[in-house]
Amino acid sequence: MRVRLEDVARAASVSPKTVSRVLNDEANVSDATRLRVRAAMEAMDYRPLPSARSLAGNRSFLVAMLYDNNDNPASTYLAEIQDGVLEACDSHRYSMMMRPLRMRGDDFVRRLDALISDHHPDGVVLTPPITDYAPLLKRLRERGIPYASVSPMSRADNIGVHMDEQRAARTMVEHLLSLGHRRIAHVSGISDHGASGWRLAGYREAMAAAGLAEDPALVVQGAFTFGSGVDAARQLFALKQRPTAVFAANDDMASGVMWAAHEAGLKVPQDLSVCGFDDIPLASQLWPALTTIRQPSREMGKMAALQLLEVLRGRGEAQMMQMPFSLEVRDSTAPVS
Amino acid sequence: MRVRLEDVARAASVSPKTVSRVLNDEANVSDATRLRVRAAMEAMDYRPLPSARSLAGNRSFLVAMLYDNNDNPASTYLAEIQDGVLEACDSHRYSMMMRPLRMRGDDFVRRLDALISDHHPDGVVLTPPITDYAPLLKRLRERGIPYASVSPMSRADNIGVHMDEQRAARTMVEHLLSLGHRRIAHVSGISDHGASGWRLAGYREAMAAAGLAEDPALVVQGAFTFGSGVDAARQLFALKQRPTAVFAANDDMASGVMWAAHEAGLKVPQDLSVCGFDDIPLASQLWPALTTIRQPSREMGKMAALQLLEVLRGRGEAQMMQMPFSLEVRDSTAPVS
DNA sequence: TTGCAAATTGACAGCGCTGTCATCTGTGTC
């Protein structure tokens, strides 16, 4: 039969409640008792039964990671975040569950309610663009479910993790400017993703700082997908004055731009410099390898989850953490010819 | 306060136990009662509390999906399987949890035990190469935990899903042969993955059927990673008699081969045909787009989970399902020049 | 030494379900 808390209590000559206290790191247990109980747990390889703990304690020790499977079909970006969140949850003996939540349609709040009623997560980790749907955040607050966000639009009143994407984008464009490029195009992402706005803003900031007036034809709307990158690039290549460099708002679109460049017979980087954002594995597998901004997705997932866990464990230490980025110069960018 | 089973019972004028029977689709409930109870549940939006159900019923309604994070860092293949497994679990109101289980080291059985004791899954879905570790399978059987496998080496005594990978590989090589290629190289995968053996066997079968003696220099061992594809290709290109086509055992290695080809100044497909296996998103994003075998990973995950759920729900209908593959001819293969 | 607050420990009920087993109801048989 399995070892129960009661068995540990008997072995350590204390009451079950005291074992429970030790298990949950509660105060008011003498050091001697704590050590004795810990030793007994260890010796018997005691594992608390999650369902009993949940039922009696009215909490689930479960963190749900929410993602929008509308825009993110099986993406590497999410898989990396998941990996980090999982590590953080494991380290605090919490379980973790990935849950898609399609943001299309107007019943997503109802679907969120169902998700909560069905699984009772103690807290949730939000990924873009779910980070920014006000009705959803409101509902989470109403139901008293703490959440932490990865790269939310607003840093105010939010815990989680973000990166200075605008400065990263600006850094990327400055790299292109330093190579002598002046006609630099930008392929932006879906407009309701915070990332799209920041990256576009960084582009504009760098261009303006270089004294270049914005040419509206050089900014094309994409959708963060490979296909949308291809389309955007075709549009750019049809311009009378082609850009000499394209900064795509993510790597998938950048790979689409490179694909379209090949299609149009343009050599990268000789005829066209291309760069992206995110540094997904694909970036280094392309030929030429893609110059991009490295975003530490895995670490960001871990950090966001750790902030959430601080709240769940009743510490007031949770914050909005900022993570560093880095410019990865590879072979897809070169001096303008 | 939340709606409890007792509340539903009162509303439907039956005992709690009868509501429980309806909830669990048990026999010996009259149709009239069943409908009345269902209606009450619906009207009150009743959601059973998972922890209470688990505690009383001694089962968790949890399916764990195990993967080896040693060889599979955040791969798209796994993300797609996960997506399918999740869909299947949702449709039967089971929860699903991704769990890495590093197969390196000799304590993986102990780590499996810990995983089971900590989370109490009712069943597990196994992904390659975890599908084939005998001690692990033995332990699962000892502990009475049903499992279903995705592409296990042995189809005997196993439920889950597989694909005829050998025939798929043979089909791929036959495609190359039909283009006139004779010096066809193969970059194989990690040897303890079933996929490596089948794909190599399919290659050999096709070559032999075409009356070509095997040239050992044309078969290079890889590791399913981009980098190993690059290395293998460099090795092949250094041969006195270069191959005119390379069949890599997966898409990541194929992309490595293409990268090395670019590096060596070889044009794909004019100077070298390259093809892969799996059809991950990357395959269509490469230039030229990669000829490959499409493997329906998402569907396979779903099918494997459904087989497992059959067992968990006490039906004896579970089997080893075979899924179809398809040859995706794109731009990376062309007639030999 | 005494007294009192704080720290430590324990008794007990109950979280919301399901397993077991007893009871009841309706049907068919002779």
Added chain:
DNA sequence: GACACAGATGACAGCGCTGTCAATTTGCAA
């Protein structure tokens, strides 16, 4: 009309923990 029997329903305890609150012990000032 009495009896047997399968099907339908319910009573009740208890799954393994934690919350509440009471009891006990400890530390320390007077």
